[in-house]
């Protein structure tokens with residue numbers, strides 16, 4: 254919790270102001286029972302109405318001051334709370350941006366979203382409340398007891414016994430509450446997960462008519478969340494009746510002893526009224542504790558979840574001793590006995606891979622599904638680190654390069670195309686921040702998407718719907734290829750990015766790619782695509798079974814022959 258609260262530091266002045274204003278309110282509240290005692294004992298009982306008027310006016314005046322201090326305190330508390338939430342959300346976003354792919358495996362996306370939104374809001378509200386009422390309540394309990402002891406020591410002794418017992422009870426409740434609310438947040442993660450999957454896979458759900466199943470899944474997750482929340486709140490609210498019972502019993506005892514003390518002359522009526530007044534104020538402060546407990550328990554659970562994200566060490570950070578200016582100039586790619594295994598898995602998915610890709614060459618990576626093609630590609634921009642061996646770009650180990658400089662020279666089109674909300678133009682320019690319109694159009698032309706874009710209602714200014722729903726699969730693929738081409742990369746990685754293109758468009762795309770003189774890696778399952786490459790890497794169960802051009806593999810590799818025959822039929826001429 255304290256780690257997360259350290260982000261409050263820039264708002265120290267505002268917090269001091271808020272607490273100062275809160276102390277004014279508190280002082281007035283603590284003084285009023287004393288004034289009341291004075292009005293009763295020296296004014297009403299003595300029939301001296303000047304005392305009543307005088308101290309009555311003081312009470313009114315101080316009430317007004319407390320009221321204004323309360324409003325100002327709310328403003329200051331809101332300022333701190335909102336700015337703190339803003340800073341914490343930014344920090345979390347920044348942290349998540351620095352995550353490696355392996356780091357992402359630690360947290361489900363839905364959980365990260367809940368942590369960045371709901372969990373931050375919980376803490377933000379707690380900060381607001383701590384400046385507004387949270388500290389005021391315990392201070393009121395403490396100083397209310399001191400003041401009561403000052404007014405009449407013997408009568409107020411009852412506080413000395415009841416208040417600590419109640420405080421211990423409340424602390425015990427808070428610890429219990431924290432565990433319960435952590436579970437509530439987990440249930441919220443689950444609701445978000447079902448909702449996210451449902452919205453992302455809506456087409457599939459409708460096509461397979463799984464709507465009812467999804468609805469049941471959501472109702473179950475939602476019910477679990479509701480039940481957990483109700484259970485947690487019920488446990489927390491149990492504290493309220495216990496609190497009221499103990500404090501009201503205390504007030505009855507004070508009134509009984511107070512009455513006896515007035516009879517024997519050891520206490521004045523005003524003093525008894527003042528002590529009862531302190532008792533009711535302390536009771537209401539303690540009852541606010543119940544609310545505070547709920548908020549605080551929830552915030553503590555949320556703070557823990559946020560701390561977990563902030564504590565993640567990116568396993569792909571740049572080494573300090575590297576030359577941060579080193580960049581990819583030619584695009585030579587060398588894999589030297591590379592072994593790779595995904596974090597938290599038991600077996601390597603790439604085993605002893607070695608090959609050289611010369612600048613400007615086109616390399617096709619062919620292999621059955623799950624053979625490790627995408628995994629191999631991800632090692633080039635260092636999205637993961639190898640477990641053994643080396644990946645060298647222009648002779649330099651990718652781990653010895655600044656990640657930004659490394660990725661600047663690489664155009665990557667992932668298997669799953671993702672378009673961002675915005676215009677077609679913005680989506681292409683995502684690959685190069687300061688791209689001019691000419692560059693955008695050039696990239697689009699080379700990616701064979703320019704003509705399609707020109708037919709869209711607003712051309713390059715057409716808004717791409719959420720996740721590109723108003724574009725076909727092939728159009729989305731070409732748009733993301735344009736996004737990669739716009740930075741004129743030295744190395745281009747196409748992860749099955751031409752799967753939705755017809756043969757003619759694909760051929761035109763490859764012709765256009767020639768003008769980029771970049772080293773191009775194409776992950777594909779299509780022999781027709783692989784045949785056009787200078788070198789084919791044939792992967793089989795994570796191992797490099799064969800490498801060479803089509804002719805060479807056709808002559809020497811039985812598996813390659815089998816793949817070609819299965820895809821192209823036996824009548825084709827296979828020698829280029």
Ligand SMILES: Nc1ncnc2c1ncn2[C@@H]1O[C@H](COP(=O)(O)OP(=O)(O)OP(=O)(O)O)[C@@H](O)[C@H]1O
Nearest residue numbers: 595598602620621622623624625626627628629668
């Ligand atoms: N993030 C991950 N964590 C753990 N294992 C993974 C991860 N991604 C892929 N794998 C595993 O690594 C192996 C190789 O996967 P990869 O995606 O590289 O294969 P592929 O040849 O590209 O397959 P496809 O043609 O179906 O895309 C598979 O067995 C897969 O289950």
